[in-house]
Amino acid sequence: MRQLRQFLVLAALLTAAPLLAGHLALAQEARAQEVQGVPKVQQLGKDTPSSTDSVGIYREPGPNSPANPDDVLLYQPPTGKVTGRVSIPDEKLSVIVQPEGRLWREFRTVWLRYGIAIAVGGMAVALALFFLIRGTIRIEGGRTGLTVPRFNGFERFAHWTTAVSFIVMALTGLVVTFGRSLLIPLMGHSAHTVLAEASKVLHNFFSVPFVIGLFLIFVLWLRDNIPEKADWIWIKELGGLLSKGGSHPETGRFNAGQKIVFWSVVLGGALLALSGYLLIMPFFITGIGGMQIMHVIHGVLGGLMIAAILAHIYIGTIGMEGAFDAMGKGDVDENWAKEHHLGWYEQVTGRRVPRNHGTRVHPAE
Ligand code: HEM
Ligand code: HEM
Secondary structure (H helix, E strand, O other), X not given: OHHHHHHHXXXXXXHHHHHHHHHHHHHHHHHHHHHOOOOOOOOOOOOOOOEEOOOOOEEOOOOXXXXXXXXXXXXXXXXOOEEOOOOOOOHHXXXXXXXXXXXXXXXXXXXXXXXXXXXXXXXXXXXXHHHHHHOOEOOOOOOOOOEEEOOOHHHHHHHHHHHHHHHHHHHHHHHHHHHHHHHHHHHHHHHHHHHHHHHHHHXXXXXXXXXXXXXXXXXXXXXXXXXXXXXXXXXXOHHHXXXXXXXXXXXXXXXXXXXXXXXHHHHHHHHHHXXXXXXXXXXXXXXXXXXXXXXXXXXXXXXXXHHHHXXXXXXXXXXXXXXXXXXXOOEEEHHHHHHHOHHHHHHHHOOOOOOOOOOOOOOOO
């Protein structure tokens, strides 16, 4: 009997001890929270404006915000700008909270990714469909075997310097944009770290040949890219692109479509370089707000230009027979020159072509 009593007391003690310890711990935690002025238990859920994660990083509540009753709101972000005072000349360090940063982060992590994916992916799909429907634009008169010089060695050097740098910058820029959302799940953190670091170095490094190439093509081709009245006819007829077996509007050395490519590359490239260098040198000229604006310009323009250049690469390769020769060898087939740039062909060869074979003369010529 005595043994039974001893056993019951021992069992009661063993059960009560952890309960008591747990209760004491909870009470202590609640006291600590009250001391910091934070409500005892504030659950995260639909009505909760924000939270911090386990390492203290502020998180906006999203559809996946935890609704665990044990979660405690530790930090309520201020809605306005918060500045302090500094005793050193660097005034920017006095800004503690810059609310516009949240809008910028939303742009960087959501809108820019969707925007670039839609622009570049949409262009790729459109070009694939166009290729399936229209196929390669052939040289209607067939190849003659006779050629006309179109771009000299220096012009091709300028083109390929710009083109190769642009392609490297486009690929490395896309690694920055889609690294976290797309590449980390695919290749893991370690491989992505190596790729992202290399991409950043390459992106910075190739900015130099890109700017040099840009300057060269601007100087070399400016004269041939001045807009003129005849360009309107080309634009209205979309360069004869949609007319199968039909005629091409007549053009000079560059047609209106190429002039649009030229000015987009020169002006867009200059703006990309300006915004990019301001990002490379933080706080050199702009403050944090200015850098956010530069980043928005850089990201949007970068995405748009990648999409536009995809179309350029398409037309310069599989889209049009004989086009690549111009930048590859420097010479083009005589019939290609007559069909696509009749005015220019007559100018460089000094020959006059009777207007009766698919090409067309219009009042502007
Ligand atoms: C694989 C990539 C590329 C190919 C195959 C290519 C091909 C060509 C060809 C064949 C031409 C001459 C067209 C003609 O005879 O009139 C040309 C011109 C030109 N390319 Fe490219 N290109 C490429 C990439 C780029 C890139 C990345 C840029 C700039 C970002 C660029 C900028 C230009 C410009 C400004 C012209 C003169 C205007 C025009 O013809 O549209 N190209 N390219
Ligand atoms: C002189 C030329 C350029 C300079 C100095 C430059 C510089 C920069 C810098 C500093 C960044 C930020 C990288 C980071 O967040 O660590 C960046 C990002 C980026 N750049 Fe460039 N860049 C230039 C040209 C280009 C070109 C030609 C393209 C497009 C073909 C491009 C596309 C991008 C893209 C897509 C991003 C990522 C934006 C993001 O998701 O945050 N950049 N660039």
